Amino acid sequence: MHFGFIKDISAKHNRIIAGLDVGSTKVCAVVGEVHPLKKPGSGPDGGINVIGFGTAPSRGIKKGLVINIEQTVESIKGAVKSAEDASGVDIKAVNIGVTGSHIGYLSSQGVIAVKEKEIGPREVDMVIDAARAVAVPFDREILHVIPSEFIVNGQNGITDPRGMVGVRLEAKVQIITGAASSIQNLVKCCQKAGLEVLDVVFQPVATADAVLTRDEKELGAALIDIGGGTTDIALFQEGNIFHSAVLTIGGGSFTNDAAIGLRLPFQEAESIKRKYGCSMLSLSNREREMEVEYGDGKISRRIPGTHLIEILQPRAEELLGMIKSEISGRGFHKLLNSGVVLTGGAALMGGMDVMAENILELPVRIGSPMNIEGPADFNNPAYAAGAGLVIREAGESLTEQGLDGGNILNGIKSKMSCWFKL
Numbered sequence: 119m120h121f122g123f124i125k126d127i128s129a130k131h132n133r134i135i136a137g138l139d140v141g142s143t144k145v146c147a148v149v150g151e152v153h154p155l156k157k158p159g160s161g162p163d164g165g166i167n168v169i170g171f172g173t174a175p176s177r178g179i180k181k182g183l184v185i186n187i188e189q190t191v192e193s194i195k196g197a198v199k200s201a202e203d204a205s206g207v208d209i210k211a212v213n214i215g216v217t218g219s220h221i222g223y224l225s226s227q228g229v230i231a232v233k234e235k236e237i238g239p240r241e242v243d244m245v246i247d248a249a250r251a252v253a254v255p256f257d258r259e260i261l262h263v264i265p266s267e268f269i270v271n272g273q274n275g276i277t278d279p280r281g282m283v284g285v286r287l288e289a290k291v292q293i294i295t296g297a298a299s300s301i302q303n304l305v306k307c308c309q310k311a312g313l314e315v316l317d318v319v320f321q322p323v324a325t326a327d328a329v330l331t332r333d334e335k336e337l338g339a340a341l342i343d344i345g346g347g348t349t350d351i352a353l354f355q356e357g358n359i360f361h362s363a364v365l366t367i368g369g370g371s372f373t374n375d376a377a378i379g380l381r382l383p384f385q386e387a388e389s390i391k392r393k394y395g396c397s398m399l400s401l402s403n404r405e406r407e408m409e410v411e412y413g414d415g416k417i418s419r420r421i422p423g424t425h426l427i428e429i430l431q432p433r434a435e436e437l438l439g440m441i442k443s444e445i446s447g448r449g450f451h452k453l454l455n456s457g458v459v460l461t462g463g464a465a466l467m468g469g470m471d472v473m474a475e476n477i478l479e480l481p482v483r484i485g486s487p488m489n490i491e492g493p494a495d496f497n498n499p500a501y502a503a504g505a506g507l508v509i510r511e512a513g514e515s516l517t518e519q520g521l522d523g524g525n526i527l528n529g530i531k532s533k534m535s536c537w538f539k540l
C-alpha cells in the first residue's frame with residue numbers, strides 16, 4: 119500500500135498520512151487517517167484520527183541536526199516500526215519537518231501582466247512563482263513562500279486578488295530557507311530507512327497547526343517548542359509565521375545540569391527530573407524527598423527535592439530570559455495579542471507556564487495536539503510536532519478543495535521535487 123498520494127479526500131476511501139518528527143530526544147512517527155469530508159448537510163464534517171504512533175530514542179541527532187547518519191536511520195526505523203505495529207499500516211512515505219539555527223528569511227516581490235483581465239488561481243500561482251524566482255544562494259533551499267500582500271494595478275493591501283479585475287498583479291512574499299546540506303542529510307536518513315519523503319516543511323509551521331487555534335494565529339501568538347536539544351520560537355500574526363529563532367537550550371540542558379549537580383548518570387537524572395522536576399522553588403513542596411538511585415541502582419538514597427529544583431530554576435530563568443530578549447528585545451511582544459503557547463516535552467516540567475507568564479509578561483498556556491483525535495497518551499506536548507505534520511498535510515487537501523474557508527495568504531506551501539533527487 120502506498121500512502122500520501124490520495125489528494126482527493128472527498129473520495130470514498132479515507133486517506134492515510136504519516137508524519138515523522140525526527141527530534142533530538144526521540145523520533146516519533148504518527149499515522150493519521152483523514153475522513154472524507156461530507157457534502158454540506160449530509161452529516162458531520164471530516165476529521166483526522168491518529169490510528170497509531172510510535173517513538174524510538176533518538177540517536178544521531180544533536181540540536182536538531184543529523185550528526186550520525188547510521189544512528190539516525192536506526193532511530194527512524196525503530197519509530198516507524200513501532201507506529202506500523204500500533205496502526206497496522208505499512209508506512210512507505212512520510213512528511214518531515216526541519217528546524218535548526220540554519221533557517222533564514224528573505225523578502226521578495228513578483229509582478230506579472232494579467233492577460234485575461236480577471237485574476238484567477240493561475241495568476242496567483244504565477245505571481246508567487248515570479249516572487250520566488252529570486253537568487254537563492256546555491257547552499258540554501260526554499261522551504262516556504264508566504265505571500266504577505268498582493269497589489270493589483272498599484273492598489274496595495276489586498277489579501278486575496280482572485281476574481282479582481284486588473285492588468286498588473288504584484289505579490290510581496292516572505293521566503294523561508296534552510297541549509298541545503300542539513301535538509302538533504304535528513305531526507306537521506308529517511309530514504310536509507312526505506313521511506314519516501316513526500317514533503318519537507320519548517321517544523322514550527324506544522325506544529326502550529328496542531329497547537330494554535332486559528333484565532334491565535336490571526337491575532338498574534340508565540341509558539342515555543344521546548345524540546346530536548348533546542349527551543350524553537352515561532353511568532354504568528356494574520357495567520358502566518360513572521361519570525362522565528364532557534365535556541366540551543368532544551369530539556370537536555372536541564373537534565374545535564376541535574377546530572378552534574380547531583381553527580382548522577384544522565385539517565386537517572388532524566389528520570390528524577392521527569393518525576394520530581396519543577397522550575398520554581400516557590401511552587402514546590404519543600405518537604406518532598408526524592409528516591410535517587412546511585413551505582414546502577416545498587417544504592418538508593420532519599421534526598422530533598424529542593425536540591426534538584428535549586429538546580430533547575432536558574433536554567434529555566436536563563437532559557438525564559440533568552441526567549442524574552444528574542445521576543446521583547448525586538449518589540450514583537452506588542453504583536454502577541456493571544457499570548458504564548460508552550461509545547462514540546464520540556465513544557466511538561468512543573469511551573470514552566472507560571473514562570474513563563476512572570477518573565478514574558480504575557481498569558482501562557484501549555485499546548486498539546488488539537489484538531490486531531492487520538493489515543494489518550496497522544497495528548498502530550500511532546501507529540502505536537504508529529505501531529506502537526508499530519509494535520510498540515512491533511513489541511514493541504516482541504517485548502518486545495520477550497521473548503522477551509524481559506525485565506526489565500528494562509529498556508530501556501532511549496533512541494534519541492536529537488537529534495538527527492540539525492
Ligand SMILES: Nc1ncnc2c1ncn2[C@@H]1O[C@H](COP(=O)(O)OP(=O)(O)OP(=O)(O)O)[C@@H](O)[C@H]1O
Pocket residue numbers: 140141142143144145176181182344345346347348349368369370371373388391392393395462463464465466467468499500501503
Ligand atoms: N514530565 C516531564 N518533565 C520534565 N521534562 C520532561 C517531561 N517529559 C519530557 N520532558 C523533557 O522533554 C524533552 C524532550 O522533549 P521532546 O520530545 O519534545 O524533544 P525532541 O522533539 O526529541 O527534541 P528537539 O525538538 O529539541 O529536537 C527531554 O529533555 C525530556 O527530559
Ligand SMILES: [Mg+2]
Pocket residue numbers: 141142343345346462503
Ligand atoms: Mg521536537
